[in-house]
Amino acid sequence: MSVQRFAIQLPTMTPGTSRSIQCLRFGRKGARPKLYIQAAIHANEMPGTMALHHLMPQLIEADAKGLIQGEIIVVPTVNPIGQAQLVGNQHLGRYNLLSYENYNRNWIDLAPAVAERIAKKLGQDAEENITLIRKTALAVLKELEPVNELRTLRVEIQKLSVDADFVLDLHCDIHAALHLFMAARDWPQGTATKSGPAYELAADLGSEATMYNEPYPSALTFSGVNGALWARLAERFPEASIPQACMSCTVEMRSQFDVSHAQGEQDAARLLRWIVRQGIIKGDPGRLPRLRVPATPMQGMDVGYCPKDGFLAYHLEPGAKVKKGQAVCDVIDPASPHGPKARTTVYAQTDGVLFAKRLNGSLAWPGLVLYRIAGEQRLAHRAGMSGLDD
Ligand SMILES: [Zn+2]
Structure with a gap:
């Protein structure tokens, strides 16, 4: 099994133009754990894309050795609409010029539609509930009829991410230290446990500030909707057993101008170490680095x-x-x-x-x-x- 490349075609907005999203799959479709990782939804934020540039050859190598246990979807530049926004020799990638929407808002909260369909089917078996919720969420997405290019992008990308065990959305700020935004449910609050995928992500990446939303982000960001689906359903059905089946995190990879091969290589190595630690790729991740700062609300x-x-x-x-x-x-x-x-x-x-x-x-x-x-x-x-x- 080698890397699979596939493209998502977006609907044409003006005569004679069309755009597509380039995606890559490593490992086997349907294998677990599944990681979905994307960069540059804010289309002018390239440190994550650079990290993926250095990560992907290592995924190919791991695949050639038969070490990939799960499925890894990589979308290095998820926003071709934003990439095309060239204005007076400047690239403007944060807001959609058609609607002035921030590209990382207005993702789809699937919880109400999913809740309606699963209400009578939920049981006490967490694994069965997970399967039911993932299947239903995909079915809801497939029935949507998005009216334009940006809405199609959101639906098609959520189809790739909605059933993932891990979702990483790579961003950067204007001038920043590496920091993370996640949900409180992902962070082992109030326990002495220094483990769990979120804790390990912060430690492996060397995060200098990690913030958690309580109980989950209310804004409809990409990583927000993927993680909050589970939290919202658990809140809606307290009697059923609904675990947090997706750890979803916004990773802010420092500063917009901070893109270099040296930094990209280091970020790729740190991401790979975490991927191995989660059992997505077989291997020894080595000792977990010390967490640099505790998470804060x-x-x-x-x-x-x-x-x-x-x-x-x-x-x-x-x-x-x-x-x-x-x-x-x-x-x-x-x-x-x-x-x-x-x-x-x-x-x-x-x-x-x-x-x-x-x-x-x-x-x-x-x-x-x-x-x-x-x-x-x-x-x-x-x-x-x-x-x-x-
Ligand atoms: Zn961003």
Whole structure:
């Protein structure tokens, strides 16, 4: 069995144009565990694509040796619509230019439709419930009739991911340390257990900030809908046995400009080590590296918003440990002649790790997200906020 390449054809939007998504399958279709891994849904975020560029030859090698136990679907650039958005010699890949939607929102919450169909069929056998839910979710997706290219992309990609045991969605930020977003159900909360796929992912990848949504992300991100399907169904049917059958994670692979062969090779090696640790590929993953920082709740994430117009100068770099009250960033009024008085400083509102920021010299406007800090303390002013406000 060698690598299978296949393409998903998207419907034509304007006469004479058409796009397709290039996908690869390693291992055997239907084998378990199944990993679905994609990059560049924000089409200008290439560190994940670079990691996959270096990972795929190793998957071919593992396959040639007969070591792949499960199924691995790799989609290195999942968003050909965003890739084509060239505007005035700039590539704009985060928002769909047709609808101004963020490409990582509005994925399909299948839970209501699935719940309706399985209500009378669920039992106490977790494995049987898993099979039933996966089959039903696929059937719901197959019946959808998406009206355009972007909606078709979402349906077709969810058909590939919905029955996976593991879903990894590779992103990056503008200027960031490696960080993860996941659901609380995936993280071994309140236990001394230093194991489990999510814990191991954070340790293997060397995550510098890991945040969990409680109980699951409410925003319809790609990794959110894949993981939340199980949590939402478990919530809806508390009497049935519905485990978290999919560990789904958004992996933010540092900074947009941080793409190199050296970094790509290292990321590929770390991903492969985790893949082996999950038994998807046979082998010895070696000892689990020490977790660099404990996971923190999403409500503990401090988000710095820009108070006024100006341009930016930061006092800190991503990965920095910060204290509440510490100066993170200046918004500078370029027309003011008063030197330091022209600067409006934005201060950290929690102790934690500054994990993402904009670039020095960027123009800024009121309400713009300037930075994010992962902190342990739940912040009253963040209650009920998703944190996904850009
Ligand atoms: Zn992204």
